[in-house]
Amino acid sequence: xxxxxxxxxxxxxxxxxxxxxxxxxxxxxxxxxxxxxxxxxxxxxxxxxxxxxxxxxxxxxxxxxxxxxxxxxxxxxxxxxxxxxxxxxxxxxxxxxxxxxxxxxxxxxxxxxxxxxxxxxxxxxxxxxxxxxxxxxxxxxxxxxxxxxxxxxxxxxxxxxxxxxxxxxxxxxxxxxxxxxxxxxxxxxxxxxxxxxxxxxxxxxxxxxxxxxxxxxxxxxxxxxxxxxxxxxxxxxxxxxxxxxxxxxxxxxxxxxxxxxxxxxxxxxxxxxxxxxxxxxxxxxxxxxxxxxxxxxxxxxxxxxxxxxxxxxxxxxxxxxxxxxxxxxxxxxxxxxxxxxxxxxxxxxxxxxxxxxxxxxxxxxxxxxxxxxxxxxxxxxxxxxxxxxxxxxxxxxxxxxxxxxxx
Amino acid sequence: xxxxxxxxxxxxxxxxxxxxxxxxxxxxxxxxxxxxxxxxxxxxxxxxxxxxxxxxxxxxxxxxxxxxxxxxxxxxxxxxxxxxxxxxxxxxxxxxxxxxxxxxxxxxxxxxxxxxxxxxxxxxxxxxxxxxxxxxxxxxxxxxxxxxxxxxxxxxxxxxxxxxxxxxxxxxxxxxxxxxxxxxxxxxxxxxxxxxxxxxxxxxxxxxxxxxxxxxxxxxxxxxxxxxxxxxxxxxxxxxxxxxxxxxxxxxxxxxxxxxxxxxxxxxxxxxxxxxxxxxxxxxxxxxxxxxxxxxxxxxxxxxxxxxxxxxxxxxxxxxxxxxxxxxxxxxxxxxxxxxxxxxxxxxxxxxxxxxxxxxxxxxxxxxxxxxxxxxxxxxxxxxxxxxxxxxxxxxxxxxxxxxxxxxxxxxxxxxxxxxxxx
Numbered sequence: 066x067x068x069x070x071x072x073x074x075x076x077x078x079x080x081x082x083x084x085x086x087x088x089x090x091x092x093x094x095x096x097x098x099x100x101x102x103x104x105x106x107x108x109x110x111x112x113x114x115x116x117x118x119x120x121x122x123x124x125x126x127x128x129x130x131x132x133x134x135x136x137x138x139x140x141x142x143x144x145x146x147x148x149x150x151x152x153x154x155x156x157x158x159x160x161x162x163x164x165x166x167x168x169x170x171x172x173x174x175x176x177x178x179x180x181x182x183x184x185x186x187x188x189x190x191x192x193x194x195x196x197x198x199x200x201x202x203x204x205x206x207x208x209x210x211x212x213x214x215x216x217x218x219x220x221x222x223x224x225x226x227x228x229x230x231x232x233x234x235x236x237x238x239x240x241x242x243x244x245x246x247x248x249x250x251x252x253x254x255x256x257x258x259x260x261x262x263x264x265x266x267x268x269x270x271x272x273x274x275x276x277x278x279x280x281x282x283x284x285x286x287x288x289x290x291x292x293x294x295x296x297x298x299x300x301x302x303x304x305x306x307x308x309x310x311x312x313x314x315x316x317x318x319x320x321x322x323x324x325x326x327x328x329x330x331x332x333x334x335x336x337x338x339x340x341x342x343x344x345x346x347x348x349x350x351x352x353x354x355x356x357x358x359x360x361x362x363x364x365x366x367x368x369x370x371x372x373x374x375x376x377x378x379x380x381x382x383x384x385x386x387x388x389x390x391x392x393x394x395x396x397x398x399x400x401x402x403x404x405x406x407x408x409x410x411x412x413x414x415x416x417x418x419x420x421x422x423x424x425x426x427x428x429x430x431x432x433x434x435x436x437x438x439x440x441x442x443x444x445x446x447x448x449x450x451x452x453x454x455x456x457x458x459x460x461x462x463x464x465x466x467x468x469x470x471x472x
Numbered sequence: 473x474x475x476x477x478x479x480x481x482x483x484x485x486x487x488x489x490x491x492x493x494x495x496x497x498x499x500x501x502x503x504x505x506x507x508x509x510x511x512x513x514x515x516x517x518x519x520x521x522x523x524x525x526x527x528x529x530x531x532x533x534x535x536x537x538x539x540x541x542x543x544x545x546x547x548x549x550x551x552x553x554x555x556x557x558x559x560x561x562x563x564x565x566x567x568x569x570x571x572x573x574x575x576x577x578x579x580x581x582x583x584x585x586x587x588x589x590x591x592x593x594x595x596x597x598x599x600x601x602x603x604x605x606x607x608x609x610x611x612x613x614x615x616x617x618x619x620x621x622x623x624x625x626x627x628x629x630x631x632x633x634x635x636x637x638x639x640x641x642x643x644x645x646x647x648x649x650x651x652x653x654x655x656x657x658x659x660x661x662x663x664x665x666x667x668x669x670x671x672x673x674x675x676x677x678x679x680x681x682x683x684x685x686x687x688x689x690x691x692x693x694x695x696x697x698x699x700x701x702x703x704x705x706x707x708x709x710x711x712x713x714x715x716x717x718x719x720x721x722x723x724x725x726x727x728x729x730x731x732x733x734x735x736x737x738x739x740x741x742x743x744x745x746x747x748x749x750x751x752x753x754x755x756x757x758x759x760x761x762x763x764x765x766x767x768x769x770x771x772x773x774x775x776x777x778x779x780x781x782x783x784x785x786x787x788x789x790x791x792x793x794x795x796x797x798x799x800x801x802x803x804x805x806x807x808x809x810x811x812x813x814x815x816x817x818x819x820x821x822x823x824x825x826x827x828x829x830x831x832x833x834x835x836x837x838x839x840x841x842x843x844x845x846x847x848x849x850x851x852x853x854x855x856x857x858x859x860x861x862x863x864x865x866x867x868x869x870x871x872x873x874x875x876x877x878x879x880x881x882x883x884x885x886x887x888x889x890x891x892x893x894x895x
Contacts, residue, residue: 110689110690264795335833
C-alpha cells in the first residue's frame with residue numbers, strides 16, 4: 066500500500082513536470098509552497114487536473130510537450146480513423162469539433178440544411194489551417210426533420226460514429242439508428258437542463274432528472290439510446306460560451322458594457338451558474354470517441370468553477386477590458402416583460418460537477434472564466450461580430466422604474 | 473465487502489459507552505460506505521426520472537457515485553494492533569491535540585474512534601483541565617467512550633506538551649486546536665523534536681478570500697492576514713516528512729460542541745418562523761463530521777500522498793440556507809418551514825448573532841482529497857438530518873424553554889415589509 070502511494074506520488078511529479086500547464090502551481094502542488102501567492106486561476110483543482118492514474122495514458126494518448134500546453138495530437142494509433150457523421154456542425158460546437166476530428170485523421174461529414182455555409186474561416190485561423198480543414202470535410206444537405214429522407218440517405222452510408230449535436234427530440238434520432246444498425250457509437254449533445262432543480266448542489270450525473278423540464282426531449286433521447294442498446298455517450302453542458310456563440314450569453318453582457326449601460330441583474334445576483342467554453346466541450350466530444358470508459362455514460366461538461374450572476378458581469382468586463390460595471394438589481398416579479406427575456410440565464414442556482422469526466426476521461430477544461438471570455442471577446446464580439454442586435458427596451462423598463470423608486 | 477455494507481446507513485449515534493470490543497464501533501460500517509459500485513452494478517441514471525418523492529430522489533444519491541470504482545479501502549477494518557502487525561500493516565501511533573470548545577471539538581472525538589477502528593493507537597490531549605466546566609459538554613462528556621475502546625486521554629497546556637509527553641514517539645500528530653502560531657508552534661516544534669513522521673493541522677476554509685467564482689478549491693488565494701495562514705506557512709517550513717492542512721467548514725454530528733442544525737430545529741419544533749438573512753440563496757457546505765474524520769484517517773494512512781497538501785475538509789455537496797431550512801423541517805417531520813427573509817443592515821441586526829452561518833456564499837469543495845487520497849464523501853443531508861433530529865428529541869431539547877428575543881425582533885420588523893414565505 067505504501068509502495069503504491071509512493072509510486073503514484075512519483076509518477077504524479079513526472080506528469081506534473083511534463084505537463085507544466087500552469088507553471089507556478091504545478092511545482093507548488095507537489096512541494097507545497099505558499100498557497101497564498103497562487104492565483105485562483107492557476108489552482109490545480111481550479112481547472113487543471115493532474116492524473117495519477119496510469120491507465121489514462123493508454124486510453125487517451127495525450128501527447129505532452131515539455132513546458133507547453135497539453136495538446137491533443139490524438140495520434141491515429143489511439144483511435145483508428147472513423148467515418149464520422151455530425152448532425153449539425155456549421156454553427157457553433159460542431160465548428161470546433163469537426164476541426165478536431167479532421168485533424169485527428171477522421172473522415173467527417175456534416176449533415177445540415179445548408180442555411181449556414183458548410184465551412185467558414187474562423188477568426189484567428191490561418192488560411193492554410195482553413196484550407197486543410199475545408200478541403201477534407203464533407204457535407205450532406207438535408208432536413209433532419211424529414212425522417213424518411215434521413216433514413217434513406219444514411220442507410221448504407223457506412224458511418225461508424227454519429228455525433229448528434231443538434232438533436233432535440235427522441236423521434237429525430239430513431240431514423241438515424243434505424244439507418245445505421247451497426248453504428249459503433251452514438252455521441253449525443255444533451256443538456257444539464259435535464260436535472261431536477263435542487264437546493265443541494267452541484268448536480269452530479271446520478272442526480273434526479275426532471276421529466277417535465279424544457280429539455281425533456283434530451284432526456285427522452287438519452288432514454289431512447291439506452292433502450293435501443295446502442296453504444297452511446299451523452300454529454301450534458303451547462304451554459305456554453307465562446308466565439309460564434311449564437312445563444313446570447315456573453316454577448317448580452319458585452320452589448321451593455323460596450324454601450325456603457327448598467328447591467329440589470331435579477332434579485333440578489335448571488336445566483337450561481339456555470340459556463341463552459343465551447344472549445345473545451347469540443348475536446349470532451351473528441352475524448353469520448355472510441356473510449357470504452359464512455360460507453361453508455363453521461364458526463365457533465367462545463368467550467369471548473371462556478372460564478373455568481375454579479376461575478377459574471379464583472380468577469381465579462383474584465384475580459385473585454387471595460388471598467389467594472391454598474392450593476393442594478395431588480396425584482397422580476399415587479400415587472401411584466403411580456404415575451405422578452407430580461408436576463409440570459411435561468412434565475413436559479415444551476416451548476417454541475419465535472420468530476421466524472423475528469424476522472425473517467427482525463428478531460429479537464431483549459432479555459433477558466435476570464436480567459437475563456439477573453440477568447441470569446443477577442444475572436445468574436447471584440448471584432449465587431451455578434452449574432453443578435455441588442456434590445457435595451459427591457460433594460461430601460463428596469464432602469465426607469467429603479468430610478469423612479471430611488472428619487 | 474458485501475453490497476449490503478455499501479447501502480446507506482440510517483443509524484442513530486448511540487450516546488452510550490461502547491464495549492471494549494472495537495469491532496462493534498458504529499464507525500466501522502460507515503467506512504464501508506466508501507466502497508463504490510463497479511461499473512456493471514451502476515444504477516441507471518434514468519431510474520431517478522421515475523421518482524417524484526423527495527425521499528426517493530435522495531435515496532439514489534446515497535449510493536456512492538457509480539464511477540471510478542477504486543478499492544480505496546481494501547484492508548479489513550477494526551483489526552487489533554497485533555493483528556495488523558501480523559499481516560505487515562503498520563499500526564500508527566497518533567496524537568490528537570484537541571480544542572476544548574467550538575465547532576471543531578468533535579473532530580478529534582470522531583477521528584480517535586475511526587483510528588481505533590482502523591487498528592491504530594490514539595492519544596487525545598485536550599487543552600485545559602479535565603475538571604473544567606467545559607468538559608461537562610459534548611464531546612468531552614463522552615470521553616469514557618474513547619477510553620472504553622483504548623484511546624488514551626489526557627489534559628494540559630499545549631505549550632507544555634514537551635513536559636507531558638517528553639520524548640514519547642508518535643507517528644502522526646494532529647493539531648485540532650490552534651488558530652494561530654502562538655498556540656500551534658509549541659506543538660509543532662515538539663513534534664519535530666520527537667521525530668514525528670507526520671503533522672496534520674485543522675485549519676479553516678474561512679481563510680479563503682471571498683470570490684465571485686465559487687467554490688473555494690485548494691490552491692485558491694487565502695486572506696494573507698488570517699492567523700491560520702501563518703500556522704500553515706510555519707508548518708510548511710518545518711519540513712516534516714509529511715505535513716498537511718485541513719480546511720473544514722460547518723459540521724453536523726453527534727457530540728457537537730457547537731449548535732448547527734439545532735438552531736433550525738429549535739425554531740421548527742416550536743412552529744416558529746425561521747429568520748434567514750438576505751435572499752436565502754446563499755450557498756454553504758454542511759458536512760457530517762464522519763467525512764472530515766475519514767479524510768484525516770486516509771491522510772494518516774497515506775502520508776506520502778498527503779504530504780504538502782491542502783485539503784478542504786468538507787463534503788461534496790453545498791446547500792442553500794433556504795434549502796437547509798427545508799431539509800431540517802422535513803427531518804423534523806414537517807412538510808414545510810416558515811421562512812422569513814430579512815435585510816440585517818436595514819433592520820440594524822448583527823447577522824452574526826442572529827444566524828449561525830456566515831451571511832454570504834461560503835462554499836468549498838473537497839477536490840484534493842478525492843484526487844489525492846481517493847476519499848469519498850458520504851454526507852447525505854436528508855438522511856443525516858433525520859438522525860440528528862432523533863438525537864435532538866432524545867436529548868429533550870425540543871421541550872426546553874428557549875427565548876427567541878432576536879428572532880422576535882426580526883420577525884416583527886420584517887413582517888412590516890414582507891409576508892413570511894411558506895416553503
